[in-house]
Amino acid sequence: MLTLYRPGTGWLHRAPAGPKAAVLLVLVVAVTLLPSTLAAASVAALVTTASYLIGGLGWRVLGRQVVSVRWVIVITLGAQLVFLTPEVAVANSTRVLAAILIAGLLVLTTRVADLLDAVERGLRPFERIGVDAERVALVLAVSITTIPVLVRLAAGVREAQKARGVRVGVAGFVIPFLVVSLKHADELGEALTARGVR
Structure with missing residues (x-):
């Protein structure tokens, strides 16, 4: 998006x-x-x-x-x-x-920021029944921004394999892609924790 x-x-x-x-x-x-x-x-x-x-x-x-x-x-x-x-x-x-x-x-x-603000405002009335509008907007923001990051990581894995002359197969691509994706998820989790998000 x-x-x-x-x-x-x-x-x-x-x-x-x-x-x-x-x-x-x-x-x-x-x-x-x-x-x-x-x-x-x-x-x-x-x-x-x-x-x-x-x-x-x-x-x-x-x-x-x-x-x-x-x-x-x-x-x-x-x-x-x-x-x-x-x-x-x-x-x-x-x-x-x-x-x-x-x-x-x-x-x-x-713009993504405008869309997220609208989602947060739309969910505010549901805070009475326990919906955390800010947290839902944050999850949505993280999801939206992660998609292009994963696309970029996948392209990086493919380019690295081509540069090394590795034949790109499904198994040969999936494992390195999972490794870099999980590393990104860990870094994102640490960054959110450092900002007080739990």
């Missing part, structure tokens, strides 16, 4: 994170509840495309988002074609794609 944010001046970028998340959630739910027909799938595709264009992100960003989830769509479509008619399979896959792309609008147009 850290690498997805794209600075911009469109109305989606200017919208407050909390209300924007709520509206996009409603849109995602509405798209998923559409019937499994090609007409409904066309409506979902139209709403998604309009959201990207009106939101100021444009065709290029929309295209990149579609390409980034291509394997999800291929697997979803392939699995459904085994059990359902082609029309229903295509309609369902289009609805799934639309839901993913609409959800992606949130991270494309919202």
Whole structure:
């Protein structure tokens, strides 16, 4: 999510994170509840495309988002074609794609800090029943920031193996990657403990 944010001046970028998340959630739910027909799938595709264009992100960003989830769509479509008619399979896959792309609008147009602040504010009313809003926001922040770190660690392991001339296999990659990942987790845990987080 850290690498997805794209600075911009469109109305989606200017919208407050909390209300924007709520509206996009409603849109995602509405798209998923559409019937499994090609007409409904066309409506979902139209709403998604309009959201990207009106939101100021444009065709290029929309295209990149579609390409980034291509394997999800291929697997979803392939699995459904085994059990359902082609029309229903295509309609369902289009609805799934639309839901993913609409959800992606949130991270494309919202800074992580703003999103975390909105989560913390949204959870404050639940503190009466024992929910620690700050801790949930902290866990979410750590999770979000860890994803790009793990991607970078994986790339580092691959580069080190190539530099040594090691044939990269699954087992040969997984063990060094787990070692560096666990080392990172230990360092992160020590840093949080040093700051009084338990």
